[in-house]
Amino acid sequence: MKARTINSNGITEGVIWKQLLAFFFPILLGTFFQQLYNTVDAIVVGQFLGKEALAAVGGGTGTAINLLIGFFTGLSSGATVVISQHYGAKNEEKVSAAIHTAIALALAGGLLISVIGYIFTRPLLEMIGTPDDILPLAVSYMHIYFLGGIPVVMYNMGAGIFRAMGDSKSPFYFLIASCLTNIVLDILFVGGFGMNVEGAAIATVISQALSMVLIFVTLMRRQDAARLQLRRIRFDRKLLLHMLMIGLPAGIQSIMYTISNLIIQASINQFGTDTAAAWAGWSKLDQIFWMFINAFGIAITTFVGQNYGAGRIDRARKGVRTVMLMSIVSTFAIEAGYFLIGRYGLMLFITDSAVLDIGVAMLRYIVPWYITYIAIELLSGAIRGAGKSLIPTLISVVGICLLRIVWIIAVPSFNPTVTGVLASYPFSWVVTSVLFILYYWKGRIYEHKWKVSEK
Numbered sequence: 103m104k105a106r107t108i109n110s111n112g113i114t115e116g117v118i119w120k121q122l123l124a125f126f127f128p129i130l131l132g133t134f135f136q137q138l139y140n141t142v143d144a145i146v147v148g149q150f151l152g153k154e155a156l157a158a159v160g161g162g163t164g165t166a167i168n169l170l171i172g173f174f175t176g177l178s179s180g181a182t183v184v185i186s187q188h189y190g191a192k193n194e195e196k197v198s199a200a201i202h203t204a205i206a207l208a209l210a211g212g213l214l215i216s217v218i219g220y221i222f223t224r225p226l227l228e229m230i231g232t233p234d235d236i237l238p239l240a241v242s243y244m245h246i247y248f249l250g251g252i253p254v255v256m257y258n259m260g261a262g263i264f265r266a267m268g269d270s271k272s273p274f275y276f277l278i279a280s281c282l283t284n285i286v287l288d289i290l291f292v293g294g295f296g297m298n299v300e301g302a303a304i305a306t307v308i309s310q311a312l313s314m315v316l317i318f319v320t321l322m323r324r325q326d327a328a329r330l331q332l333r334r335i336r337f338d339r340k341l342l343l344h345m346l347m348i349g350l351p352a353g354i355q356s357i358m359y360t361i362s363n364l365i366i367q368a369s370i371n372q373f374g375t376d377t378a379a380a381w382a383g384w385s386k387l388d389q390i391f392w393m394f395i396n397a398f399g400i401a402i403t404t405f406v407g408q409n410y411g412a413g414r415i416d417r418a419r420k421g422v423r424t425v426m427l428m429s430i431v432s433t434f435a436i437e438a439g440y441f442l443i444g445r446y447g448l449m450l451f452i453t454d455s456a457v458l459d460i461g462v463a464m465l466r467y468i469v470p471w472y473i474t475y476i477a478i479e480l481l482s483g484a485i486r487g488a489g490k491s492l493i494p495t496l497i498s499v500v501g502i503c504l505l506r507i508v509w510i511i512a513v514p515s516f517n518p519t520v521t522g523v524l525a526s527y528p529f530s531w532v533v534t535s536v537l538f539i540l541y542y543w544k545g546r547i548y549e550h551k552w553k554v555s556e557k
Contacts, residue, residue, distance in 0.1 A: 128273070206337050
């Protein structure tokens with residue numbers, strides 16, 4: 103039976119900057135609401151329960167969670183690229199098969215996260231040197247969080263599916279509903295029922311489960327070839343292999359990123375609870391920049407993927423140049439905002455004056471270097487959109503992860519300060535940006551290695 107015609111989405115046609123912005127803003131707002139999950143946890147916990155509980159739900163805990171969640175998010179990027187390329191090529195049969203394979207992958211991955219995350223929570227927290235007064239709270243929070251592994255992975259995969267088809271609005275609407283639910287439940291469980299950090303974790307899991315249900319219902323109600331049918335959820339071997347070829351390197355890269363950040367977290371923890379709490383608070387405020395740059399990265403990956411699938415290579419190249427300019431302007435504006443009102447932003451999470459001063463010092467050191475990260479996010483996204491994932495992973499692993507680890511091992515021996523630890527970020531960003539610019543400029547990333555339109 104012939105599938106219904108896939109709806110047009112405009113990414114392969116029209117004015118490039120308008121199409122990019124129309125796609126970017128829902129992603130940005132959606133990312134904002136996604137970050138509100140943990141941010142609201144931090145605000146409620148920090149205000150009601152104190153700095154020990156704040157450090158338990160942020161900082162090292164968030165980094166440890168990202169070790170597993172980030173791997174499967176990277177893995178799901180392979181599905182997004184494959185779907186976007188077939189969607190751009192208007193290959194309805196492959197789009198349908200790819201969507202059902204992606205859902206099957208998310209279900210399996212979410213279950214695996216729940217098992218592995220629950221078992222290795224305490225060893226992982228101990229490995230990064232979590233302070234003794236924080237450890238029991240962090241373990242409780244993470245155990246509950248990991249029990250919701252399937253909803254977490256399913257939302258990320260579902261959002262990737264919609265974005266691959268040029269729809270960045272639906273994931274945004276899902277996140278609004280789930281985030282509002284999370285805020286209400288956070289206040290109810292922690293502030294009202296006094297459930298400690300466990301209440302914040304339960305609120306987050308329930309909210310993510312809601313977003314998963316919305317993903318399923320919306321996909322099942324579609325009337326085109328992208329419609330989800332539960333009985334068809336299974337692995338297509340060839341499509342799964344292609345997804346893994348693109349997504350597995352990205353997942354490994356995410357693990358390496360997180361490992362390097364865990365090493366940094368362990369170094370931060372050595373300076374005591376105040377510094378750990380300041381890092382946890384700053385990490386929440388820091389997300390503003392990452393929301394912007396990640397949204398641009400997601401937008402250009404899908405834009406390049408669909409235009410690559412449609413054979414519109416010149417349009418893909420122009421899209422990269424356009425989004426690079428947008429990112430530069432946005433980054434300068436964000437940096438200015440941090441310096442003007444960053445201290446007041448930190449006060450949302452931090453009430454202790456000594457901790458606040460440490461957080462402000464961290465902000466003032468890291469923020470000016472944001473501009474050096476832009477090329478990493480955008481060029482790696484463009485390269486993956488064209489179906490090439492191995493080289494971006496190797497560049498990132500060497501340029502960011504390995505160099506950062508070497509820095510953390512070597513530099514604190516003669517500069518045992520927080521600044522000595524933080525300096526690993528700009529050092530690794532500059533080196534990696536240069537490598538990506540050289541590869542994008544010299545590499546043949548838009549050569550077709552396979553036919554996306556092949557039946």
